[in-house]
Amino acid sequence: MTTTMPYACKFCSKPGMVKAYTEGFAMIKPEIWIPNIACNRCAGFKTALRKLENSVANACQILNTCRASLEGEKKNGVETRIRTRIDDFTKRICNITCEHYRVTNVWSEDFTQMILDAPVHCRTAIQVLRRRNFQGVEI
Numbered sequence: 507m508t509t510t511m512p513y514a515c516k517f518c519s520k521p522g523m524v525k526a527y528t529e530g531f532a533m534i535k536p537e538i539w540i541p542n543i544a545c546n547r548c549a550g551f552k553t554a555l556r557k558l559e560n561s562v563a564n565a566c567q568i569l570n571t572c573r574a575s576l577e578g579e580k581k582n583g584v585e586t587r588i589r590t591r592i593d594d595f596t597k598r599i600c601n602i603t604c605e606h607y608r609v610t611n612v613w614s615e616d617f618t619q620m621i622l623d624a625p626v627h628c629r630t631a632i633q634v635l636r637r638r639n640f641q642g643v644e645i
């Protein structure tokens with residue numbers, strides 16, 4: 507026998523229903539995990555965003571290492587390749603964020619430059635730029 511319980515997405519508050527076996531519900535304490543359920547749309551967005559932020563962080567770590575250990579032409583070559591990758595990642599972050607919040611895509615090169623200026627603080631830069639680009643939308 508199955509039980510159906512209502513929930514509200516923890517990000518967008520969209521109502522939904524979760525269905526599971528009754529014995530399973532009794533064992534896993536639904537009062538604890540039901541407030542943490544996300545709808546498919548929000549879960550997909552958050553997962554994709556986290557992957558892209560991790561990709562930016564990995565690229566920044568490589569950039570830091572290269573800035574500390576390489577010089578001259580080799581260093582410039584790596585910087586150029588990393589800039590291209592971060593451009594791509596930031597465009598994808600903008601695309602999925604704008605699509606999720608249904609706003610106009612507003613990517614600019616400042617996005618990449620801010621990250622390249624302080625690669626150690628790339629996650630903070632991503633947060634700041636996302637908030638700046640989507641004023642009035644809680645992200």
Ligand SMILES: [Zn+2]
Pocket residue numbers: 515516517518519520544545546547548549
């Ligand atoms: Zn949601």
